[in-house]
Amino acid sequence: MDVIKTQGVTKVYNPDKIPVYALNGVDINIEQGEFTAIVGPSGSGKTTLLNIIGGLDRPSDGEVFVGGQDISQLSDNQLIDFRKEYIGFVFQAYNLIPVLTAKENVEFVMLLQKRSKEERDQRVKELMDSVGLSDKLDSRPAQLSGGQQQRVAVARALAPKPTFILADEPTANLDSKSTENLLDIMARLNKEENMTFVFSTHDQRVIDRARRVVTLVDGKISHDERRD
Amino acid sequence: MIPILAWRNLWRNPTRTLVLIGAIALGVWAGLFMTGFATGMIKSYISNAIDQIVSHIQVHHPNFSEDQDVKFRLDQPDQHAAKIAEKEEVKAVVVRTLATGMISSAKGARGIRVKGISPAEESKVTGLDQKIVEGEYLAGKRKNEILISRALAEKLKVKIRSKLVLNMQDLEGEITPAAFRVVGIFHTGNKPFDEGHVFVQRKDLNRLLTLTSEGRIDPTTLGHEIALLLHDTKNIPAIQSAMAQPDWKVENYKEISPDLELYESQMGFVSTIYLSIIMLALTFGIINTMLMAVLERIRELGMLMGIGMNKLKVFLMIMLEAIFLGAVAAPIGLALGSLTIYFLGQSGLDLSMYSDSLEMYGMSPVVYFDVPSKVYWQIPVFVACTAILAALYPAYKAIKLKPVEAIRKI
Ligand SMILES: Nc1ncnc2c1ncn2[C@@H]1O[C@H](COP(=O)(O)OP(=O)(O)OP(=O)(O)O)[C@@H](O)[C@H]1O
Ligand SMILES: [Mg+2]
Numbered sequence: 001m002d003v004i005k006t007q008g009v010t011k012v013y014n015p016d017k018i019p020v021y022a023l024n025g026v027d028i029n030i031e032q033g034e035f036t037a038i039v040g041p042s043g044s045g046k047t048t049l050l051n052i053i054g055g056l057d058r059p060s061d062g063e064v065f066v067g068g069q070d071i072s073q074l075s076d077n078q079l080i081d082f083r084k085e086y087i088g089f090v091f092q093a094y095n096l097i098p099v100l101t102a103k104e105n106v107e108f109v110m111l112l113q114k115r116s117k118e119e120r121d122q123r124v125k126e127l128m129d130s131v132g133l134s135d136k137l138d139s140r141p142a143q144l145s146g147g148q149q150q151r152v153a154v155a156r157a158l159a160p161k162p163t164f165i166l167a168d169e170p171t172a173n174l175d176s177k178s179t180e181n182l183l184d185i186m187a188r189l190n191k192e193e194n195m196t197f198v199f200s201t202h203d204q205r206v207i208d209r210a211r212r213v214v215t216l217v218d219g220k221i222s223h224d225e226r227r228d
Numbered sequence: 229m230i231p232i233l234a235w236r237n238l239w240r241n242p243t244r245t246l247v248l249i250g251a252i253a254l255g256v257w258a259g260l261f262m263t264g265f266a267t268g269m270i271k272s273y274i275s276n277a278i279d280q281i282v283s284h285i286q287v288h289h290p291n292f293s294e295d296q297d298v299k300f301r302l303d304q305p306d307q308h309a310a311k312i313a314e315k316e317e318v319k320a321v322v323v324r325t326l327a328t329g330m331i332s333s334a335k336g337a338r339g340i341r342v343k344g345i346s347p348a349e350e351s352k353v354t355g356l357d358q359k360i361v362e363g364e365y366l367a368g369k370r371k372n373e374i375l376i377s378r379a380l381a382e383k384l385k386v387k388i389r390s391k392l393v394l395n396m397q398d399l400e401g402e403i404t405p406a407a408f409r410v411v412g413i414f415h416t417g418n419k420p421f422d423e424g425h426v427f428v429q430r431k432d433l434n435r436l437l438t439l440t441s442e443g444r445i446d447p448t449t450l451g452h453e454i455a456l457l458l459h460d461t462k463n464i465p466a467i468q469s470a471m472a473q474p475d476w477k478v479e480n481y482k483e484i485s486p487d488l489e490l491y492e493s494q495m496g497f498v499s500t501i502y503l504s505i506i507m508l509a510l511t512f513g514i515i516n517t518m519l520m521a522v523l524e525r526i527r528e529l530g531m532l533m534g535i536g537m538n539k540l541k542v543f544l545m546i547m548l549e550a551i552f553l554g555a556v557a558a559p560i561g562l563a564l565g566s567l568t569i570y571f572l573g574q575s576g577l578d579l580s581m582y583s584d585s586l587e588m589y590g591m592s593p594v595v596y597f598d599v600p601s602k603v604y605w606q607i608p609v610f611v612a613c614t615a616i617l618a619a620l621y622p623a624y625k626a627i628k629l630k631p632v633e634a635i636r637k638i
Contacts, residue, residue: 047636056534057632077538084536091534091635094527099236109536111229156535 002065003164003196004030004053009062011048011219022048023059024219030164030198035190037210038200044216046200047168053198054087054166055079067163084112088157090167090199095153096141102128102152103137109160120159127155131185147178154185164196171206183209230541234548237521248517249557255506256561256607257568263499264569264597265577270491270498272592277488280354280416282481283455284464290477292452296328298399298437303475305451312456312471317463320352324453325433329396331376331426335385341425342396344433353457356414356427363388363412372432374408377422378415386410394426398437399445406436417583417592499603507614514618518550522622529626530634539627546626550619551612558611562604572597 011023023045030036038046051057052064055071064071066086074082083089096105106127107120115123128134131151133144141149150170157165167186171179183206189195199206207213215223238245278284287308289300302308305323313321325344330337347366351357356375357365366373374392376384386392390410398404408428416422434447458467464480471478482489522529529542576594583593 051632054534056635080533080536080538083534084538089535091531094531094635097233097528097532099233099240108229112536112541 001032001068002029003032003034003067004028004198005065006053006059007063007065009049009052009059009064011045011052011057012060015060021219023052025062026216026219026221028214028221028224030196032196033190033194034196034198034212035187035210036198036212036214037207038198038214038216039202039207040216040222042202045219046216048219049216050166050168050198050200054089055083084109085160086163088160088162088165090150090153090157090165090170092169092172095156096149098141101138101140102133102144105141105152106155106159108156113160115160123159124155127158128152130189131155132181145178147174147181150174150178150182151185154182154189158189158193158195164198167197167199169200169202171201171203176205179203179205230545231548234545235552237525237545238549238552241521244517244520245553248513248553249560251513252510252554252557252611253561253564255510256558256611257565259499259503259506259607259610260562260565260569260599260603261597262502263603264565264572264599265595266498266502267495267599268573268577268595268597270495271598272595274488274491276416276418276592277485278481280359280418281421282484282488283353284458284461285456285468285471285478285480286484287454287456287471288452288477288479290475292326293477296326298327298397298452299401300452301399302451302454304449305454306449308471308473309454312454312467315467315470317458317460317467319457319459320349321457322346322349322353322455323430323451324350324455325430325437325450326452327396327433327437329394331380331384332393332395333384333386333390336383338380338383338423340380340394342394342433343425343427344430345427346430350427353455359414359416360412361415363410365412366427366429367411368429370409372406372408373411373429375412375414375427376410377425378413379419379422380426381410381413383423388413394428396437398439399450400440404436404439408432495600499600499606503606503610507610511614511618514550514553514615515621518546518619518622519625521549522546522626526629526634529629530631533629534631534635543623543627546623547616547619550615550622554611554615558608562607566604569597569599 006026006028009023009026010021013020013022026049038049040046048057052059053066055066055074058072071079071082097108100108103124106124110120110123124137125134128137131154133148133151136144136148141152144152171182174182186197187209190197201207211227213223213225213227214221287302289302292300309321309323312318322345327342327344329340329342331340347357347368351365360375361378366375376386376392381387384392388410392408392410393405394408395403395405414422430451431447434450438445438447438450456467458464468478468480482492533539533542573596576596578594580593
């Protein structure tokens with residue numbers, strides 16, 4: 001089944017003055033377990049598309065179905081709850097809450113979901129092991145490197161077992177070694193947990209690791225390549 | 229989780245937080261200090277007025293207070309006074325003869341109220357004997373001794389043993405002159421009172437006033453005022469009604485001196501006024517700081533809402549940050565403030581530098597700080613309300629953020 005499905009998604013900024021078509025009729029279906037990169041030149045609409053799929057933003061036109069549900073019907077507050085339950089986010093930067101430790105950051109969404117302490121502890125341990133940071137549980141974000149912070153962000157996104165994970169240029173601020181490391185982790189989690197990843201990137205090394213590459217140009221899909 | 233987050237957020241910028249905590253604590257301290265000072269002043273004014281002048285209860289002829297004419301005398305005041313004095317609630321009783329007249333020396337003359345007193349009883353009711361600063365209290369060694377205040381002595385340029393002439397209306401309305409000799413000079417600390425009153429022996433005054441064309445009225449029965457001091461003010465209403473008589477006007481100190489009642493009622497809300505002003509000023513400080521704290525966290529707040537923290541929780545978090553701020557600051561201010569009040573309540577704040585102007589208003593030069601106990605719950609309530617009020621706008625700002633825009637912001 002399609003985890004994500006968009007139909008004719010259009011996003012217009014400044015509709016009254018000089019309209020900017022950030023997205024212009026995007027149809028995309030993403031299935032469970034995909035490892036998909038959204039690529040394209042700067043300004044092509046990658047961030048806009050991810051935000052709309054993730055329910056952070058609303059399309060000007062078109063429909064977005066996540067797990068079969070039309071999310072354009074949801075109110076702002078319902079959208080927040082929806083994101084909490086179904087979507088894991090990894091942003092380019094400022095992912096973590098600076099006053100919380102790595103462990104507390106990872107369990108934060110689970111706390112919002114009122115999961116039990118045993119469940120949280122177990123999941124945090126499992127994920128921090130998995131991203132190779134089991135010795136950094138009590139470190140604050142400022143005490144971690146950029147790559148380590150992004151790994152914690154991936155663990156945080158995965159913790160509540162979302163339907164899929166959206167990552168907007170997750171490696172943009174990382175050196176090549178950290179980038180490799182993060183991709184290894186994401187690819188492994190994709191395999192082991194069959195977690196769906198959708199990420200945008202400019203980085204050729206990241207594009208090389210993707211199993212599907214969707215290219216956006218001027219708000220439209222120009223290529224859609226599957227490499228299975 | 230939200231409280232932990234709020235608490236840690238509070239300490240992200242420790243200097244800023246400490247400055248604000250200091251400001252709130254200082255505000256609380258100042259509120260206590262000013263309340264303590266004002267309450268101490270008012271209490272001292274009231275107790276001075278009661279102790280030195282009005283006592284707790286006074287009895288007059290119903291017409292006396294309007295006219296002050298000697299003919300509005302009480303009927304058998306001494307018999308009644310003796311009976312009241314037997315009550316255990318009553319601490320002391322004095323019967324006075326009052327007259328209005330003119331006092332003159334070689335250097336000047338002034339209108340004056342003459343109080344004819346029984347020295348022993350008077351000292352129990354008003355402690356007049358303690359107020360003698362020169363010479364001695366009325367001893368009755370000779371006839372026509374008079375006590376005048378230092379202020380009046382200076383005005384009339386007289387000293388101990390100087391002779392003064394009193395011109396008063398007697399019971400028939402005739403002016404009776406009489407010579408008196410100054411035996412003592414008093415100083416109560418209440419300038420208007422001091423300048424307007426002199427004390428003589430009641431028996432001397434009665435002898436002068438009771439001489440009529442048809443012969444002398446029994447001088448021992450003339451009296452215009454009974455003044456009572458009780459052990460406890462809560463018995464005032466009971467004693468007041470026990471003393472009710474036809475043709476007697478029995479008044480308590482609030483009825484005699486309505487300003488005392490006004491001051492007493494003011495004591496209840498000085499703290500409210502001071503705290504309102506201080507907290508209003510603090511509100512702007514808190515709004516400013518909380519707004520700064522929200523604006524510099526826009527991206528983070530966007531991220532929090534992005535990953536699923538709902539608006540209610542974000543709102544609550546910002547409110548809690550302000551409430552914690554108050555919760556830390558208020559106890560500090562309260563502790564420092566109550567220590568200050570305690571010390572200045574014991575030792576008093578000496579304002580003798582300004583004692584001249586204080587005496588104008590009948591206050592003592594040393595103010596013993598005191599705060600009504602309700603202030604100790606009023607302050608936490610005020611601080612909490614201030615914090616909540618001041619955080620409303622910043623918290624509203626925070627939840628109005630759109631996650632996409634907030635995250636995009638660099
Ligand atoms: N808030 C906004 N108001 C107006 N125009 C906007 C806004 N946000 C984005 N745009 C425009 O929409 C278009 C798509 O932007 P978007 O950020 O999605 O591009 P992108 O592919 O993510 O670019 P990059 O690779 O640089 O991150 C751009 O032309 C951008 O200028
Ligand atoms: Mg982008």
